[in-house]
Amino acid sequence: xxxxxxxxLSATLTIVGAAGVVFSKNLMHACVLLLGSLFGIAGLxxxxxxxxxxxxxxxxxxxxxxxxxLFAVMLTGGSADSSNKFGIEKIPGxxxxxxxxxxxxxxxxxxxxxxxxMANFMKSYKAGELPAFSSTVEEIGTLLVTDHVxxxxxxxxxxxxxxxxxxxxxxxxxx
Amino acid sequence: MISLSSYLFxxxxxxxxxxxxxxxxKNIIAMMLGIELILNSAALNFxxxxxxxxxxxxxxxxxxxxxxxxxxxxxxxxxIVIRFFQIKETIHIDDAAQLQS
Amino acid sequence: MEYTISTIAPIVLLPxxxxxxxxxxxxxxxxxxxxxxxxxxxxxxFYAARVFFxxxxxxxxxxxxxxxxxxxxxxxxxxxxKLDMGIYIDNMTAxxxxxxxxxxxxxxxxxxxxxxxDKRYGRFFVYLSLFTSxxxxxxxxxxxxxxxxxxxxxxxxxxxxxxxxxxKEGAGNASIKAFxxxxxxxxxxxxxxxxxxxxxxxVSFVDIYQAIGMGKFNGLYALGIPLATFAGFSIFMGxxxxxxxxxxxxWLPDAMWGPTPCSALIHAATMVAAGxxxxxxxxxxxxxxHLTMFIAYIGGITAFGAAxxxxxxxxxxxxxxxxxxxxxxxxxxxxGVGSYNAAFMHLITHAVFKACLFLSxxxxxxxxxxxxxxxxxxxxxxxxxxxxxxxxTFLAMLLCTFxxxxxxFFSGFVSKxxxxxxxxxxxLDNKAYxxxxxxGFGGALLTAFYMFRMMFLTFFGxxxxxxxxxHTKKEGLSWNRNVPLLILSVFTLGVFxxxxxxxxxxxxxxxEKYEWFKTLIVNPTKTDFSGRQAQPLSFxxxxxxxxxxxxxxxxxxGLSEEKAHHIHHVHHIGALVSIIIAFSGVFISAMMYFWxxxxxxxxxxxxxxxxxALQNKYYFDDFYIKGLIQKxxxxxxxxxxxxDMGLYDRYAIDGWEKVNRALFTISKWFDNxxxxxVAVDGTGASVRFFNVILRTIQSGKxxxxxxxxxxxxxxxxxTLKI
Numbered sequence: 001x002x003x004x005x006x007x008x009l010s011a012t013l014t015i016v017g018a019a020g021v022v023f024s025k026n027l028m029h030a031c032v033l034l035l036g037s038l039f040g041i042a043g044l045x046x047x048x049x050x051x052x053x054x055x056x057x058x059x060x061x062x063x064x065x066x067x068x069x070l071f072a073v074m075l076t077g078g079s080a081d082s083s084n085k086f087g088i089e090k091i092p093g094x095x096x097x098x099x100x101x102x103x104x105x106x107x108x109x110x111x112x113x114x115x116x117x118m119a120n121f122m123k124s125y126k127a128g129e130l131p132a133f134s135s136t137v138e139e140i141g142t143l144l145v146t147d148h149v150x151x152x153x154x155x156x157x158x159x160x161x162x163x164x165x166x167x168x169x170x171x172x173x174x175x
Numbered sequence: 176m177i178s179l180s181s182y183l184f185x186x187x188x189x190x191x192x193x194x195x196x197x198x199x200x201k202n203i204i205a206m207m208l209g210i211e212l213i214l215n216s217a218a219l220n221f222x223x224x225x226x227x228x229x230x231x232x233x234x235x236x237x238x239x240x241x242x243x244x245x246x247x248x249x250x251x252x253x254x255i256v257i258r259f260f261q262i263k264e265t266i267h268i269d270d271a272a273q274l275q276s
Numbered sequence: 277m278e279y280t281i282s283t284i285a286p287i288v289l290l291p292x293x294x295x296x297x298x299x300x301x302x303x304x305x306x307x308x309x310x311x312x313x314x315x316x317x318x319x320x321x322f323y324a325a326r327v328f329f330x331x332x333x334x335x336x337x338x339x340x341x342x343x344x345x346x347x348x349x350x351x352x353x354x355x356x357x358k359l360d361m362g363i364y365i366d367n368m369t370a371x372x373x374x375x376x377x378x379x380x381x382x383x384x385x386x387x388x389x390x391x392x393x394d395k396r397y398g399r400f401f402v403y404l405s406l407f408t409s410x411x412x413x414x415x416x417x418x419x420x421x422x423x424x425x426x427x428x429x430x431x432x433x434x435x436x437x438x439x440x441x442x443x444k445e446g447a448g449n450a451s452i453k454a455f456x457x458x459x460x461x462x463x464x465x466x467x468x469x470x471x472x473x474x475x476x477x478x479v480s481f482v483d484i485y486q487a488i489g490m491g492k493f494n495g496l497y498a499l500g501i502p503l504a505t506f507a508g509f510s511i512f513m514g515x516x517x518x519x520x521x522x523x524x525x526x527w528l529p530d531a532m533w534g535p536t537p538c539s540a541l542i543h544a545a546t547m548v549a550a551g552x553x554x555x556x557x558x559x560x561x562x563x564x565x566h567l568t569m570f571i572a573y574i575g576g577i578t579a580f581g582a583a584x585x586x587x588x589x590x591x592x593x594x595x596x597x598x599x600x601x602x603x604x605x606x607x608x609x610x611x612g613v614g615s616y617n618a619a620f621m622h623l624i625t626h627a628v629f630k631a632c633l634f635l636s637x638x639x640x641x642x643x644x645x646x647x648x649x650x651x652x653x654x655x656x657x658x659x660x661x662x663x664x665x666x667x668x669t670f671l672a673m674l675l676c677t678f679x680x681x682x683x684x685f686f687s688g689f690v691s692k693x694x695x696x697x698x699x700x701x702x703x704l705d706n707k708a709y710x711x712x713x714x715x716g717f718g719g720a721l722l723t724a725f726y727m728f729r730m731m732f733l734t735f736f737g738x739x740x741x742x743x744x745x746x747h748t749k750k751e752g753l754s755w756n757r758n759v760p761l762l763i764l765s766v767f768t769l770g771v772f773x774x775x776x777x778x779x780x781x782x783x784x785x786x787x788e789k790y791e792w793f794k795t796l797i798v799n800p801t802k803t804d805f806s807g808r809q810a811q812p813l814s815f816x817x818x819x820x821x822x823x824x825x826x827x828x829x830x831x832x833x834g835l836s837e838e839k840a841h842h843i844h845h846v847h848h849i850g851a852l853v854s855i856i857i858a859f860s861g862v863f864i865s866a867m868m869y870f871w872x873x874x875x876x877x878x879x880x881x882x883x884x885x886x887x888x889a890l891q892n893k894y895y896f897d898d899f900y901i902k903g904l905i906q907k908x909x910x911x912x913x914x915x916x917x918x919x920d921m922g923l924y925d926r927y928a929i930d931g932w933e934k935v936n937r938a939l940f941t942i943s944k945w946f947d948n949x950x951x952x953x954v955a956v957d958g959t960g961a962s963v964r965f966f967n968v969i970l971r972t973i974q975s976g977k978x979x980x981x982x983x984x985x986x987x988x989x990x991x992x993x994x995t996l997k998i
Contacts, residue, residue, distance in 0.1 A: 003177065004177060007177050007181070011181070011185050014185055014188075014189065015185065015188050015189075018188060018189050018192035018193075018212055019192065021192060021196055021208050021209070021212060022192045022195050022196050022199070027202060027204060027205055030205060030208055031208065034208050034211060034212070037189070037212070037215075038211075038215065041189075041215050041218075041219055044182065044185065044219060044222075045219075045222055045238075047177070048182070048222055048223060048225075048226040048227075049226060050222050050225075050226070050235050050238070052235070052239075053222060053235050053238050053239065056239060056242055057218075057242065060242050060243075060245075060246050061211075061215075061242070061245075064246055064249075065211065065245065065246055065249045068249055068250065068253055069204060069207065069208065069249070069253070071253075072204055072253040072256055072257065073204055075257055075260070076204065076256065076257065076260045076266050090201070090267060090269060091201050091269070092201065093200070093201050093202035093205065093266070093267060094200060094201070094202060094205060095199040095200050095201060099198065099199040099200075099201065100195075100199045102198060102199070102983070103194070103195045103196075103198035103199035104195070106194060106195075106198050106983055106986055106987075107191050107194055107195050107198075109986065109987070109990050110191070110194060110986055110990060111187075111191060113989075113990045113993050113994065114187060114190070115187075116993075116994075117993065118183060118187070122180060125179065125228075127178055127179070127227070130226070130227070131230060136232055136235060139232055140232055140235060140236065140239070143232060143236055144236070148236055151236075151240060155240055155243045155244070158243070158244070158247050159243060159246070159247055161247075162246075162247035162248075162250045162251050163250065165251050165254070166250040166251050166253070166254035167254070169251070169254040169255055169257075169258050170253075170254035170255075170257045170258055172261060173261075194986070197979070197982060198979055198982060198983060201979075268977070268978055268979065269977060271976075271978070272975065272976030272977055273976060274976075
């Protein structure tokens with residue numbers, strides 16, 4: 001019962017947040033709604049017994065990425081020049097009806113595609129017995145330093161590169 | 176009642192939402208929000224398959240790496256956005272249509 | 277003495293380096309530059325003296341130094357195209373070197389006096405150094421090409437020095453005139469070199485002598501003219517231009533616009549003598565080409581004609597200029613009548629006394645300063661009585677005048693008399709030579725007359741311009757004013773050249789070494805050149821004097837006793853006649869200008885037409901400018917212009933234009949329809965069409981790419997058979 005409640009709450013939060021991100025007219029609101037959606041996903045991770053993953057999701061996304069987004073929004077400010085240097089009127093940053101129509105069409109196309117693929121898959125899927133939950137932290141730690149040590153090290157290098165690269169790129173330059 | 180298809184549906188919704196944001200928005204930061212949604216949908220997919228199909232932790236690890244990569248991507252992408260803003264005084268995606276500044 | 281690069285090269289290179297150095301430092305360090313010039317030419321004189329006394333010591337007509345190096349060698353197969361550069365020193369060269377460096381040294385020293393107050397004092401010495409080195413290099417040259425090079429270099433120096441006072445219009449014109457007139461001769465000279473090259477395949481003097489000895493010129497004709505005649509004539513034309521012979525004598529009197537020391541060096545002593553030197557070097561060619569009579573006539577006409585013009589000149593430098601032309605005429609006459617060594621001796625003696633005369637004239641001119649016009653006075657009617665004011669100049673000039681007039685015991689008598697004696701000998705042999713002989717003797721009379729006229733007008737009698745006379749300072753002995761003159765005037769004594777007092781061999785100084793000049797300077801046709809070969813420049817083991825026989829040559833060598841007696845006899849007659857002529861010339865001059873018993877005005881009125889002709893220099897300038905240039909060259913130019921503009925332009929060019937216009941119409945149509953409309957506009961339109969397509973695809977808009985990616989991916993997935 002608790003699991004079902006948690007699942008529904010989380011799923012609702014996720015989908016509402018995602019919809020908010022799509023339809024919000026304010027970038028700051030969109031960020032906050034994204035935060036909500038990410039919390040929902042963390043909840044969904046919890047419902048499938050991925051405790052370490054849920055914690056990571058909360059810490060990295062909610063605490064890191066979204067804060068970063070918010071900073072970026074505040075740094076770039078509400079730049080709203082409505083026309084480019086040729087005098088042609090620009091589409092507003094948060095989209096217009098036209099862009100939403102195009103987006104809707106694209107989404108329609110891709111939905112059919114994905115649903116077709118998923119239908120094929122679901123035909124061959126048979127649900128089996130689900131094992132009981134157990135803590136995954138220890139096992140993930142073991143796997144990271146044994147089977148997946150290469151990917152782990154590469155991701156650490158990637159993070160270092162991203163750190164240095166971001167600092168270099170965003171550094172204010174003269175001229 | 177809670178089965179694989181529930182998770183896949185949520186993942187699908189997130190993915191669709193991300194695609195829609197990517198196409199409909201003209202603000203680069205807003206587009207990056209869409210990217211995050213798409214990455215999360217993939218990560219959720221991995222985790223769900225790990226639970227319902229494989230019964231091991233490979234999917235968790237993959238999700239973990241996606242989170243790491245998403246963090247790196249967000250850092251570098253936002254740095255580029257800020258740099259772009261310093262040069263062009265705007266973060267409108269249509270202003271980034273030239274290879275030369 | 278061993279001849280290496282270090283014993284010969286300094287003769288030329290010292291003045292040349294002086295020129296190079298002075299050209300850079302002359303503006304700032306003028307007196308240093310002058311010192312360098314003088315020191316270098318005196319150093320050069322010592323090197324030349326070493327060579328000269330070595331040759332005198334060997335005392336053989338055969339002695340020679342011939343060293344070459346290959347300048348370039350483009351020979352291909354049997355076709356020779358090789359040019360050597362090098363030196364050829366025989367007795368003539370050694371004597372010339374000694375004379376040129378000696379005279380040039382004294383003139384350099386005199387110039388420090390004469391040019392001292394000039395504003396281009398230093399530059400004058402730069403030119404003098406260049407000129408001297410060019411002259412010495414010409415003398416040392418072993419082939420005609422290098423002679424030609426230095427010949428032209430001297431022509432340039434002459435041009436610069438005549439136009440030295442370029443502020444004056446006359447000086448500029450005179451320099452151009454001199455340059456252009458000698459150019460006529462130089463063109464012929466170059467033609468002659470080419471003709472010789474075509475036959476001999478070399479331009480070295482020794483090779484030319486050998487070729488003539490082997491008869492390579494025999495039977496060769498160009499346009500019906502024997503090639504030897506053509507080559508000899510062309511080279512002699514070079515002499516005519518450079519030595520101011522009839523009919524190209526017009527430039528030399530105008531050359532007097534230059535400063536007097538350069539007139540002394542270039543237009544009297546050395547450069548004009550280079551023409552005669554060339555003729556002497558090419559004497560075998562002249563003989564092979566049967567040109568001697570032509571040369572004799574040219575020389576005779578020049579000697580006499582120039583002397584007549586000199587009779588009426590009032591400018592002291594003009595008198596000397598015409599006397600120079602006249603004396604050069606004697607040298608050429610000597611070449612023409614085969615009196616080879618006398619002609620060369622006259623070249624040397626004339627160089628000495630004419631340099632002295634010019635320097636003396638310079639000394640006179642420099643001291644006569646007109647305070648009204650601030651100019652130096654050159655007009656003889658304003659002089660007179662200067663004997664007491666400048667005794668040293670007077671003494672030097674008097675000795676030189678004796679020499680040029682042919683007074684016995686002086687050098688001019690020795691050399692001129694030999695030429696005239698040989699001319700008389702030729703005339704007795706061949707009646708056609710009577711013309712040059714008579715002209716020569718007549719010229720001698722006139723020479724004595726006008727030279728003493730100049731002396732009387734300048735130094736004797738009462739001063740005609742009292743104010744000028746009173747302003748003139750009394751001359752003191754000065755190292756750079758009179759001493760060079762006196763040194764030169766000492767060498768006008770005949771004993772230095774003949775070894776005897778009279779030059780006729782009456783008194784033999786020693787049993788063996790009498791008349792060194794006659795012994796050493798030998799007509800090349802009498803010498804055997806067949807075995808001679810040039811040495812490489814690095815070869816130092818020179819033939820020592822012992823390997824050469826003591827000279828066997830004299831004027832009577834190889835002749836029968838009767839013939840030799842005849843020659844001796846004729847020369848005695850010639851000597852007597854010249855002595856009589858010289859003294860009668862002096863006597864007439866004294867009657868007219870010293871005792872004033874005869875009035876020159878009477879003779880002027882008697883021969884008034886001739887007088888006008890003489891004053892106008894026989895209308896040569898008028899003839900060249902009004903006749904040859906205005907009536908000949910300008911109409912020719914107009915004709916050429918008509919051919920160019922009227923015929924060529926009108927028909928060839930304009931007609932071609934019409935053809936072009938027709939072609940143009942066709943090509944314009946083709947251009948408009950085919951090229952422009954179809955090709956160019958079609959290309960543009962197709963590019964624009966594809967541009968529209970490609971522009972929409974590759975817009976740079978990321979979201980458009982994104983949609984495209986989605987569509988393509990979707991299409992791909994729908995094609996999969998899942």
